Amino acid sequence: MRSMVRWREWEGEGLEHCALRFDDDGLTLEGVVVTTDEGLFGAHYRLRTDAAFRTREVRIAFVGGPVLHVEADGEGHWRDVVGHRALPALDGCVDVDIRITPSTNTLPIRRLRLGPGESRDIRVAYVPLPEGGDLRPIAVGQRYTCLMPDSLYRYQGLDSGFTADLPVDGDGLVMDYPGVFRRV
Numbered sequence: 001m002r003s004m005v006r007w008r009e010w011e012g013e014g015l016e017h018c019a020l021r022f023d024d025d026g027l028t029l030e031g032v033v034v035t036t037d038e039g040l041f042g043a044h045y046r047l048r049t050d051a052a053f054r055t056r057e058v059r060i061a062f063v064g065g066p067v068l069h070v071e072a073d074g075e076g077h078w079r080d081v082v083g084h085r086a087l088p089a090l091d092g093c094v095d096v097d098i099r100i101t102p103s104t105n106t107l108p109i110r111r112l113r114l115g116p117g118e119s120r121d122i123r124v125a126y127v128p129l130p131e132g133g134d135l136r137p138i139a140v141g142q143r144y145t146c147l148m149p150d151s152l153y154r155y156q157g158l159d160s161g162f163t164a165d166l167p168v169d170g171d172g173l174v175m176d177y178p179g180v181f182r183r184v
Contacts, residue, residue: 003171006184007102010177012036015184018103020171026050027110033100038129041065045098050074053111055096060127066135068127072096078125078137090139093125097142100129102166102174102181109153109172114146121158 003020018031026049034042042063050056054074061067069081078090095107112120122144125137141158147165150172156163167175176182 003173005103005169005173007174007177007181008184009035009037010179010182016101016103016181018101018173020103020106020173022171024051026056027053027106029103029106031101031103035100037100041100041129043100045101047096047098047104049107049111053107054094055107055125058096058098058125058127060098060135062130062135066130066133068135068137070125070137072125087137090125090137093123093139095122095124096127096137097124097140098127102177105153105155105166105174105177106168106172108142108144109166109168112144114144114149114153116146116149119143119145119154 001022005018007016014035016031016033021028028048030046032044045060047058048056055072057071059069070078071081072078076092076094078087080087096104098104122142123139124142126140127137143156143158145154147154153166155166164178169175
């Protein structure tokens, strides 16, 4: 199954085009993002999960900037493919959260399969905007709460204090991310 979606920045001129594909091996998300958030950025990303929606590979290339290519074993161990090294700072992270897209919220929503009112705290490999020509994922804490199964989830950044209620479509893709992104 394949879906195509677009989001735009809540405020600003940024736009994203994302393709989601489910098959027997898992989920693949691929998107192109042009953002005006915190500067002008353009990037292409592609990530894939296994059948249990655990992140297995992430590639992000910023136009005129850094490239990140990491792999995970699905059990919380990561390695930098480009630098040929383990990333022990990400130990325990099963999901990835890429700053420039709401598509990656789909991963824990699908993987956790929360029931009504159920919450789960997780650690994710968070990929911020590039700083000083470097693109390094960091481990951060997040909480997901199911407000209405298959349609509304609360996201909380445990380190940042940020909270948003995220309506999702039938694929688990965010419809609107209040104050950040909205579906076109």
